[in-house]
Amino acid sequence: AxxxxxxxxxxxxxxxxxxxxxxxxxxxxxxxxLFWYKQPPSGELVFLIRRNSFDEQNEISGRYSWNFQKSxxxxxxxxxxxxxxxxxxxxxxLIRSNFGNEKLTFGTGTRLxxxx
Amino acid sequence: xxGVTQTPKHLIxxxxxxxxxxxxxxxxxxxxxxxxxxxxxxxxxxxxxxNGEERAKGNILERxxxxxxxxxxxxxxxxxxxxxxxALYFCASxxxxxxxxxxxxGSWLTVV
Numbered sequence: 001a002x003x004x005x006x007x008x009x010x011x012x013x014x015x016x017x018x019x020x021x022x023x024x025x026x027x028x029x030x031x032x033x034l035f036w037y038k039q040p041p042s043g044e045l046v047f048l049i050r051r052n053s054f055d056e057q058n059e060i061s062g063r064y065s066w067n068f069q070k071s072x073x074x075x076x077x078x079x080x081x082x083x084x085x086x087x088x089x090x091x092x093x094l095i096r097s098n099f100g101n102e103k104l105t106f107g108t109g110t111r112l113x114x115x116x
Numbered sequence: 117x118x119g120v121t122q123t124p125k126h127l128i129x130x131x132x133x134x135x136x137x138x139x140x141x142x143x144x145x146x147x148x149x150x151x152x153x154x155x156x157x158x159x160x161x162x163x164x165x166x167n168g169e170e171r172a173k174g175n176i177l178e179r180x181x182x183x184x185x186x187x188x189x190x191x192x193x194x195x196x197x198x199x200x201x202x203a204l205y206f207c208a209s210x211x212x213x214x215x216x217x218x219x220x221x222g223s224w225l226t227v228v
Binding site: 035047104109 | 118149151158159161164172174204206208215216217218219220221222224
């Protein structure tokens, strides 16, 4: 069975501070994909990143960066110089690579509040 | 804009009624997924279709059913509605296995 744990339920930081959202996953599969999604107050789920299990390179996109470590089964997300627009619920998710039979397993989400 | 279109965006209906939620996937995407997000259950996978065929089933109630049509749009039918069915229902789509899954804006269902 697959499981995604986001231990941080809520985080509040002052604007311009850096913040890291933790994600730990469990899977028996050797091939899998990890995702991060952002859910702003308006409700939609916005795709941020997808990473496959064979690519452990860290990625940076503007103020966002992701640290994938298979040794610790973690896929953490860091926002640098946070802004009020970053306030949202962030979900980490895992999917097995089994063609035609897929289920995206989500963590419980981390509510991030950026204080102006 | 993810390219996944869901209608209606908001729906209020009474207990015992039946509703249909509609989803148009991104152009070229063959897989369609339905998810339910409620306060107490979080994001729950309901069902997946691939090119018209059911491929995976999650915690979908027997009162709920879905289908994917030849033009690849999908519908989620919810019947005998109960107060606890009030939730945000998401449709998502992807090209194929391992590809990015894009979500629509969701359909807010309120059962009163």
